[in-house]
Amino acid sequence: MSDAETAPPGAPDAGDDGTDLLAVRRGKLDRLRAEGIEPFPHDFDGVEAIAAVRERHAGLEAGAETDVRHRIAGRLHARRGQGKMAFLDLDDRGGRLQLQAKLDVLGPERMSRLLEAVDLGDVLGVDGVAFVSRRGELSLRIEDFTVLAKALRPPPDKHHGLQDTELRQRRRELDLLGNEETREAFITRSRIVSEIRRYLDGEGFLEVETPVLQPLYGGALARPFVTHHNALDRDFYLRIATELYLKRLIVGGLERVYEIGKNFRNEGISHKHNPEFTMLEWYEAYADVEDAANRLEACVQHVARAIGVDDPEDPDAIRWTEPWKRQTLAGAIEEATGIDVLAHRDAASLAQVIRDSDATDLDPDGRTWPQLVDDLLSKHVEPFLQQPTMLFDYPVELSPFAKAKRTADGVDTGLVERFEAFACGMEIANAFSELNDPDEQRRRFEEQARLELEGDDEAQPYDEAFVEALEQGMPPTGGLGLGIDRLVICMTGRRTIREVVLFPAMRD
Template sequence: MTEQAPAGDVAEGDGTDLLAVRRAKLDALRAAGIEPFPHDFDGVEPIEAVRERHAGLEDGAETEVSHRIAGRLRARRGQGKMAFLDLDDRSGRIQLQAKLDVLGPERMSRLLDDVDLGDLLGIDGVAFVSRRGELTLRIEDFTVLAKSLRPPPDKHHGLQDTELRQRRRELDLIGNEETRQAFVTRSRIVSEIRRYLDGEGFLEVETPVLQPLYGGALARPFVTHHNALDRDFYLRIATELYLKRLIVGGLERVYELGKNFRNEGISHKHNPEFTMLEWYEAYADVEDAANRLEACVQHVARAIGYEGETRWTEPWKRQTLAGAIEEATGIDVLAHRSSEELAAVIRDAADVDLDPAGRTWPQLVDDLLSKYVEPHLQQPTMLFDYPVELSPFAKAKRNPDGSETGLVERFEAFAHGMEIANAFSELNDPDEQRRRFEEQARLELAGDDEAQPYDESFIEALEQGMPPTGGLGLGIDRLVICMTGRRTIREVVLFPAMRD
């Protein structure tokens, strides 16, 4: 009987004796003329498909149906004339039965003595149901597909060390079924988002990741240098400005689902490399974007069979930003539109613990939102009507009597206590866009390294004429956190950025 994996976590440098034992078994296979790393193994069925084929069979039922499966050996029980093994693939796990009178002494010995837990095996077997009701394949033949030279994580405890799980995601996936399922769900979420948007007439497009000028968000970029062109490029911080140029070009409904990069801090909801969905729809506004976001996420929740506590498929709560802040703190931020006034009210508020010293008015509003509103928005919620000071790139909110409101047509969507999406009625007036770029340039000169640079090419595109447009950005990583019950972005990104 081969060794069991060591208890607890797998640690680099441990188990030298086990490595030597496994290498000796590798040599034994080769000495017997067996290639332990073959080129292929054709005709494999997913384990899930095998289970579906025989669903409903009674306990003890025999079949004459043969199957070919492949996967990783996860457990083994028994010795001598009969043993049972568990094999995993991406779709699930199945029990195998090895019998001496079927395999013969030599093959039986090789399966029990030269094959280790963690090895990848190809199995040809006949399906039956054990007396205990377990669907099982009786092994008629097996093939070693890859010899595992390192022991897997303990089969009972999985891989528990959080940092090791994130640095060595392959071990996490081998050892923890919950991790595998989370990333399978992530893939399904992305596929269903695409399915929804494609069905609504959107075109999926690709815009540059290396950009000569970054834009579309207020963030610090990563900078790199292209030797042949002898110029600096930036990893994109957003796809917005290029996608809007496609709207100008007449594509009318476009989306991009891909990576953005921001040279900023790391937290439970921030990673310097993250996945965003942005879509832009001509002849639409912020209300259309809100309705479409709700419909898209509801489609995803139904398609993946979401069964958690979040009420995705019910109508989402909608309220104004100012109303939400006043409900949480008693402070009407729109009644105090200077930093001095708002700071004084914050100091006098009995239930507000913020130091307003040195903070601008938009910073104070954002502080109130971040501390007293956002953490409590556990169910899907949209906050509308942001002050223009917090949203310099959205169209002004329409007022029936034509008066100024000081607000813009923007909403942010929240769930599980964090922002998941942001949407605008997009600014399409080139002169107003130029004025706002100039304001950003002044902020940059004043030392704001997250200000957006002036983009003359984008202004020229707007001067060609961009139709009324609704645009939205949805954080895929954060949506996956919410839909899989994870706690941090590191748990839903396969290989998160980490310190040395």
């Protein structure tokens, strides 16, 4: 097997000697069909996972023989040897197993077919007997094999994988074939989501589904995608959040609900933003923001323990299972910049302080007060919060759905019961003591409408249906949104959202 049989995807499908690999592989396809073999059969029943085969024979000594037969299937990764005996490596999702092909077992015809008509990247089904080689490698002695899918294009180079970052993201199937780290990252992502569900289901939450196409977007400060439904002759929005529908379920008496699903925001693309992304939102009746904070910490710690991401020996590891740091939003901004945003509660005053500050080079012109506060947070606080941290006590201007902060004397501080959680230098979660006073919610919608007139195109639109739902009576509720993609970035040690989304949005 020459190195010419693998090639970097995206390059011409030619070997080092100029051979057209696609033509060569098609010739082998023709040979299989000429021999009466269908290279794309319908099925291959009774397949065992390679991991299960390895587990079955764990502990066998070098040179051990068995009489145990297995049927496995996967993609041919490597092949060594010719003539009377050859060794092959077969990959499935869970691992790799060495295969031994012997002339005296397969016979001349099948041996020739395996060595000459089968290529790296072909999908094979194999029946064989387990044994351990003299070097201690668990192997399967091939008694029969079936071509399940003939690969007409070469796989990524087996030694170097697929290196081009943009090609990896555009052609994720090649990235998964060529890079074991990529496969492991997405397997870990699946486990993270499964463990989140396991935790919430165990705490009595119901998983629900709410509309993706919404007549009025809401639940976050973001620009939506707009689409048109022909039969109804009306515009709909791809949801930017699941919040308002989930809270209507709380009104309906479901008490503890969650949804894991896609949201869509028509905003910029960055290392932590993709126009479609996966969010977890949960809402819990008779709870508040402190309950949400404690539950978030417990949920993420459960996940971290289940998938084993905490490394006590690594000084740079994220300490998910240790108590999370907690402080106020205003305190964190003042600590970083020296600016007390609560002492300057209008745009003009805060803008002037920002201009006079040596700690920031922000341009405050044309920004609303909540936008200025968010600028200070996103530029001077968020990037430096590497370990899990919760920031509490947000100004009401940034939080149209949260209840006012409770104080001993009942004085209105202009703050609400909200926190955001951060890790790896980015926000990963957002939570409220949910506003359930319909009159106050209506007033805040009206304030959001005023901000929209002032130029804030991410202001929350007025939703009368939601206000009417609150007028039915919503119990005290703690709600939280957790960004699945960002949590996966942190827990897999990746750098950007494109590395944890299977098929990210890309430019032409």
